[in-house]
Amino acid sequence: MASGWARDGAVxxxxDATVEDAVAQARSSMSVGDSLEFCEECDKPIPEARRQAVPGVRLCIQCQSELEKEYKASAGINRRGSKDSQLR
Structure with a gap:
């Protein structure tokens, strides 16, 4: 199949590289260690059930939701510089 200047398998x-980047990002954002009793952003108490369900939790649900909204707004664009993707 002709695909411009891209070699076979480039797409x-x-x-694969995009998926690997996403997995690395997810792993790096996972908390480790003891859960905090109070949110490190707003100082509200983190419920015991959340601390047990998410080991190493650092944020309350509201602050975590805000953080994820910000991440989703900036995610989703593949900026890898393949000439083939730039031509489309």
Whole structure:
């Protein structure tokens, strides 16, 4: 199949790299260690059930939701510089 200047398999390589980046980002954002009793952003108490369900939790549900909204707003664009993707 002709795909411009991209070599065979380049699209799959780009997809694989994007998935690897997402997995690395998710792993780096996972908390480790003891859960906090109070949110490190707003100082509200973190419920015991949340601390047990999410080991190493650092934020209350509201602050975590805000953080995830900000992340989703900036995520989703693949900025890898393949000439093939730039031509589309």
């Amino acid at each position: 799959q390589d780009q997809i």
